[in-house]
Amino acid sequence: MPARRSPEPHERQRDPERTRQRILEAAAAEFGEHGYAGARTRAIAERAGVNQQLVSYYFGGKEGLYRAMSQQWEQRREGLAPPGTPLPDQLRNFALEALRSPAGVRMFAWSGLQWTGPDDDPDRAERSRMLGGGVDQLRELQAAGRLPAEVDPACLQVMLMAACMATTTLPHVIEGLTGADPRSPAFVAHFADQVAVLARLIGLDPQEPQTS
Amino acid sequence: MPARRSPEPHERQRDPERTRQRILEAAAAEFGEHGYAGARTRAIAERAGVNQQLVSYYFGGKEGLYRAMSQQWEQRREGLAPPGTPLPDQLRNFALEALRSPAGVRMFAWSGLQWTGPDDDPDRAERSRMLGGGVDQLRELQAAGRLPAEVDPACLQVMLMAACMATTTLPHVIEGLTGADPRSPAFVAHFADQVAVLARLIGLDPQEPQTS
DNA sequence: AGGTTTGTCAATCACATGATTAATTGACTG
């Protein structure tokens, strides 16, 4: 009998960490597809291949699971925009995120509609920390005179983010307007390019290394 | 006793048309706030001040009510963009819609996330009918050489729509970035102006009556 | 090995939800 002595964590029959992770992944998928109200705890357990009770055991119920998972996603989002990247590319990358982790983008969209106010928003801190950078870049651009004074950088940033998420938030509009499948890799890529084009149109190009 | 003979419809104790309408309005509010899955039939009945059963009586249940109401909203949306209006103003108006009928805009946003495909989309027809105009204007603009060839007019239109809806779809981002209340009339108005500014930045201004 | 803790499961509960049924009330007809 091959009764091994010290099984590697990933081979163990009982691996709480792995189970936790599986539940979180399943939750992201389910919540992403149906939103908080539409998601079913049973469905999450099934997706994860575990017993439903474990959701309560590890996260204290549906709400706790939602919080844990959304927080995890907010943190993951922080690494999304490397500081040095030119804005058009940064935006294109964000638009492409709909391809890399559709569930994450969808969750982000749901959370916007569910948002009720600054209070009871557990992810407020992570979010504002993550979003500061983009606005700063726009402010610099404006200070350099490359953006009209009438532009409010924060608003512009928000509008561009909304634009990037359109394949997720407005698929019905896209389908009705172009006939294309808003979620197909081909279209998302095309759309991401168009976001970059828009950014360039506004004049967010990286300037050639300073003439004066 | 003032037993009047022909009471005006709105004074009658029993007025099916009025009841129908009250239910539809209540439904818009409830569905707008919580989305389809989150909305409660009981809450709709209470808002409307009628018995819950009437929802089934008039609309055949929650789903029927949702369909009826969303269709009504799609139709109402058609009158939103008068043909002659310059694009920047048209966009500003759309952004201001978050003030005039928040429920309508929110419903539109929910429907995007719930959207599963061209099939089982009852409002497809109305939507595409309503959206055609904007893209045409952009195409003309492009044909006139006032918009780079690399721009895909349909995508641009979608991105601008998404931007207009940002006070509704990304309130958490707005709050975290500006500290302002994303739903306050003051901010929505400011944001709508910024949308117009963006439109002008892209060059969607109405051209002064042709020089050549 | 024996006992304790921790991870997992099956079975079940209490409750909210959407729907149904049947009764009631008001309006219109002849």
Place this chain on the structure above:
DNA sequence: CAGTCAATTAATCATGTGATTGACAAACCT
């Protein structure tokens, strides 16, 4: 005024839902 139909209500149902309970089994400790 009786009778009929439409509008509205109250009471109840079947079911899906998230949560709980208690058994039990694998790992850990000595």
